[in-house]
Amino acid sequence: MIKVKGIEESDFKLGMYAIVTGIAAVSMWFAISFYARAIGVGEDEIVSTIGTVFFLASVFLGRRLAQLWLENGVNVSFGMLTGIGFSVLTCIGWIFNHGDRPFVNRPALNLLMYWLPFLAASIALGLFIKLTRSIGQKKLKEAQTDAAHSQSELQLLQSQLSPHFLFNTLNNLYGLSITRHEKIPPLLLKLSELLRYSVYSSGETFVPLKDELAYIENYIEFEKIRIGERLVLANDIEKINNPAVKIAPMLLIVFIENAFKHSKNTADEKIYIEFSLKIWGNSILFYIKNSHNKTKKENNNFDKNSGFGMVNVTKRLALLYPGQHDLTIENEETTYVVNLRLKVK
The missing domain is CATH 3.30.565.10 (Histidine kinase-like ATPase, C-terminal domain)
Known part of the structure; x- marks a missing residue:
């Protein structure tokens, strides 16, 4: 049986993605379930399932948007990452604050004020993860290039x-x-x-x-x-x-x-x-x-x-x-x- 290295690496990455996604999904399901119970939402299991699917889809949407940014040559700076991270924390803070202080007799607006920040936080989290990973990969490649250059220069000097x-x-x-x-x-x-x-x-x-x-x-x-x-x-x-x-x-x-x-x-x-x-x-x-x-x-x-x-x-x-x-x-x-x-x- 002949195994191709590229295929093996691809299968390994897919397996890792599946494991990480599974852990994130289970964790998010319990988090939403606890939150729904705390604010008195009925049928918390259905809400948790819908919220988990919504969260994962939004995170992957954020990762896709980040990929498009990178392909279009957008320069990712530390300030940009800080802003995205702050947006995630702000949206999460609003969700918990609004859970304690909902609008009186405004169920539709309350629903919007729950789901809109949740959507924004999920997309921003996907952006943050992808952009942070891309910066890490870029720095690793630069370090590998510098190391290869130093090694070739050293070999030339020694020769x-x-x-x-x-x-x-x-x-x-x-x-x-x-x-x-x-x-x-x-x-x-x-x-x-x-x-x-x-x-x-x-x-x-x-x-x-x-x-x-x-x-x-x-x-x-x-x-x-x-x-x-x-x-x-x-x-x-x-x-x-x-x-x-x-x-x-x-x-x-x-x-x-x-x-x-x-x-x-x-x-x-x-x-x-x-x-x-x-x-x-x-x-x-x-x-x-x-x-x-x-x-x-x-x-x-x-x-x-x-x-x-x-x-x-x-x-x-x-x-x-x-x-x-x-x-x-x-x-x-x-x-x-x-x-x-x-x-x-």
């Missing part, structure tokens, strides 16, 4: 991680192949390890922090080989073995790459870099400081791409840690400092 890293690394290797070619073999070995991680981890939204730190340590070893004795490095990384503590992949490496890249362009004899990473409460605290020359401009063919990594990481932070991160950057004349707080995932 750019490996090429960006490879671009920077090949640029460095090119310079070394001319001046210190003997360093190329060990650098290529480290590069293969780094690329393996960057390729396979960049497809994940979050990875264990311990894996990310192992990658960072590999990168630092790579830079030590490349720079040599000119590097003065101080790092304080907390040992983290818990695989449940996670972080967005290739996030911290952008700041570390920038530190090495910009500090080596100073005229100083030594390159000074220090950084630390700690777990504090429910947060990851990351700090990095490097020496640099704020006024010195890099002179190579890749300057136009130098800000790519920071733009990328800022967008990823906004997508992956909305309201869950603090990033401060201090760009002084001779030092560049980054402080980053992330909520542990």
Whole structure:
């Protein structure tokens, strides 16, 4: 037997409508019956049945009117919903008030004053239900669209991680192949390890922090080989073995790459870099400081791409840690400092 998903969903909705309509009908029948007895109306069972049918028909009429409004592009505002809701309450209040104070010797007018507000309240209730539901569905669709857009943007940003890293690394290797070619073999070995991680981890939204730190340590070893004795490095990384503590992949490496890249362009004899990473409460605290020359401009063919990594990481932070991160950057004349707080995932 072949089942069509659309038909199954339609049958489910019809079943739910039937259940909700049945509950509403029974509830309304008893409510009208109690009201009829309270104001002394005879044959309350017949009145209750007629009132219930009248109520359900009016509610569905109100829903149909709301559907026509929506199809004609009527803008549903909070003020409109408030007005409709107030109308329902006003009509119900009038019905109860008129039940206590009917017109004397005016049976026809009394009947009109019962049924007209009841009709208006029922139609307005149908309008209110349909319009409120349509607003909820609209907001849900907008949220789903935003989520899909954010996910596609995140996937695009993550797909750019490996090429960006490879671009920077090949640029460095090119310079070394001319001046210190003997360093190329060990650098290529480290590069293969780094690329393996960057390729396979960049497809994940979050990875264990311990894996990310192992990658960072590999990168630092790579830079030590490349720079040599000119590097003065101080790092304080907390040992983290818990695989449940996670972080967005290739996030911290952008700041570390920038530190090495910009500090080596100073005229100083030594390159000074220090950084630390700690777990504090429910947060990851990351700090990095490097020496640099704020006024010195890099002179190579890749300057136009130098800000790519920071733009990328800022967008990823906004997508992956909305309201869950603090990033401060201090760009002084001779030092560049980054402080980053992330909520542990």
